[in-house]
Amino acid sequence: MVELLKLAPTADELAGRFAAAGHRLYLVGGSVRDALLGRAGSGGDLDFTTDARPEQVQKILRGWADRQWDTGIAFGTIGAVRRGQTVEITTFRADRYDRESRNPEVAFGDTVESDLLRRDFTVNAMAVQLPERKFVDPHDGLAALAARVLDTPAAPEDSFADDPLRMLRAARFVSQLGFSVAPRVRAAMTAMAPEITRITAERVQAELNKLITGAHPRAGIELLVDTGLADHVLPEVPAMRLATDEHMQHKDVYTHSLVVMEQAISREEPGRPDLVLRMAALLHDIGKPKTRKLEKDGRVSFHHHEVVGAKMTRARLRALRYSKATIDEVSRLVYLHLRFHGYGTGEWTDSAVRRYVTDAGPLLDRLHKLVRSDCTTRNRRRASALQRSYDSLEERIAALRAQEELDAIRPDLDGNEIMRILGIPPGPLVGKAYKHMLALRMERGPISHEEAETELRTWYAAQPPH
Incomplete structure (x- = not known):
């Protein structure tokens, strides 16, 4: 944490302003996780949570931030930039979900503990209280991080019912971080896989992109397939398990495709x-x-x-x-x-x-x-x-x-030359002649302009009357 904060002096500056205004501030999310993984220098935005309400956050940032915005204010989030460093500050949340969509009924909370309970995984539910630099870990996220295991702060069934996208995020973190999932998380993903259909295609695509471009995409895809999530987001992939390849190899087409992907990555x-x-x-x-x-x-x-x-x-x-x-x-x-x-x-x-x-x-x-x-x-x-x-x-x-x-x-004659040589206006016949000259170029390679003109006239003479 000390190394992280050395790289992010804006955190201490921000903490001082919140303390002076009588509010608590905590660094949370991926930056805390990555610092503990030794990735403090990987860059990225800094996420904070606070007991201050959005309007109070805006007042605290005024005069400090180079720029601020409130596009996420309905969810309690205010964004700002200070000396090129982007920060997002969100009021403690204690949301409830309708469990028909993934849209929360936004409710502000009073404690950091209640805020961390609603987060997706315990490795993302750790915080650093500022300016005291006190480590806050009510759900044993540090132990999970050491074991490289993804688990949920609340029961996984409740977590995934609130937001099914978290199941895809689990597979994405498996790919990006090389983690495994806790048995109860895997069981919940398997039982609740159809719930992913509540998520929009755009959100699914964004998670798939991060999974596929991660360091360990095969592990992430295998988790999707083994839990049944792939049946709903990429059904063609698990379907390949049914086919034996044409060389009668022991491996099926699914396994072959995963190997091909790994070999492509190596290139x-x-x-x-x-x-x-x-x-x-x-x-x-x-x-x-x-x-x-x-x-x-x-x-x-x-x-x-x-x-x-x-x-x-x-x-x-x-x-x-x-x-x-x-x-x-x-x-x-x-x-x-x-x-x-x-x-x-x-x-x-x-x-x-x-x-x-x-x-x-x-x-x-x-x-x-x-x-x-x-x-x-x-x-x-x-x-x-x-x-x-x-x-x-x-x-x-x-x-x-x-x-x-x-x-x-390209053909040895372009469209303008074809029209000039044949004395024809623009139209389908010009396109047909162009395709003929392109096929000729493919077959014979470059030819002289005189030869090309002769070939064009010969072709045109063989066409039906126009």
């Missing part, structure tokens, strides 16, 4: 978690259960699962209110993740390589990482062969890129 730039890559790795095989077919020779096939999976990915991410850009990128990677396997032993033509690069577009680097991560076979010879084959493809891409500027492939 990220350090300290820069890639939500799109991780999500694509997790979902790349979700089309397999729907395309599963038992062949005559006893093997299992999943023909066109990448096409089905891309459609399923798009539908799920749309339901979770992801941005159009994220939906397009993740579903595109799912759609393309099998394309490489047509490369075989290197028989692709230059045209096929150009199409691979063009279809991937700005996702090419992520596609490289996803495809390489998708190799989870224990057969070292087969794994080495696949990696060599992909090495060969990347080398050919590099060679063609050097020759042809692959990242910006």
Whole structure:
């Protein structure tokens, strides 16, 4: 705590002002938890709780804060900035919930103990009284922190009934902090999993993003699946447990997908978690259960699962209110993740390589990482062969890129030139001609302007009368 407060001199300044006004002030929340975990330098906002009412807080901050706002005043929260440090100060709360939504009936409390009782987990229910710097821990949060266990201050059934989003937060903290959940918390999550449907898609998405970009996303996802929460927020993931992969491996598609995600993470730039890559790795095989077919020779096939999976990915991410850009990128990677396997032993033509690069577009680097991560076979010879084959493809891409500027492939004639050469006005025929010239560019690579014009005229002569 001392180290934390050294890094946050605003806390002592603020405490002095509250004490002078006759009010108590406590530092609470994630900053206390992180300081005890040795992460005091990780930055972030500082959260405080106080017996002062919001109007009194505003008066205390006046003349001290560089800026303050009251967007959360209905919930007793006033925000402010002092020398670049953001603080949020909330009056003691003793809320009640209608247990139909997650909206509390806001009620102010009189003690820090009652305020800490309403918090999500005991590791977040510790406080430091200021300026005395007295540690307050009525729910043994420090012991839970030492054991790296998530437990609730109140009975978990009551906590989750008040706010079902806390169940997703548990999985998120498992991912971010590497904690486990207490047996009674796991039992309550399992029994109350359907309650998560009370939460809006936007809130669910925000927690999933933090979970997937955490340090241990596999553990968080496994908790969601094992407790049944995933059945309501990402049902396609637990559904993969029903499918055996096409190589008749002992692992199912679900486990395979978790391994692929871990391997994709290992290929990220350090300290820069890639939500799109991780999500694509997790979902790349979700089309397999729907395309599963038992062949005559006893093997299992999943023909066109990448096409089905891309459609399923798009539908799920749309339901979770992801941005159009994220939906397009993740579903595109799912759609393309099998394309490489047509490369075989290197028989692709230059045209096929150009199409691979063009279809991937700005996702090419992520596609490289996803495809390489998708190799989870224990057969070292087969794994080495696949990696060599992909090495060969990347080398050919590099060679063609050097020759042809692959990242910006365009037809040798643009729309204006097509209209000028053929003497036609804007319309569908111009688009049709453009597509023909683009296909020609893919097939043959760059050609001279004279050759391109000849090819265009030949194509146009073969078209039906207009």
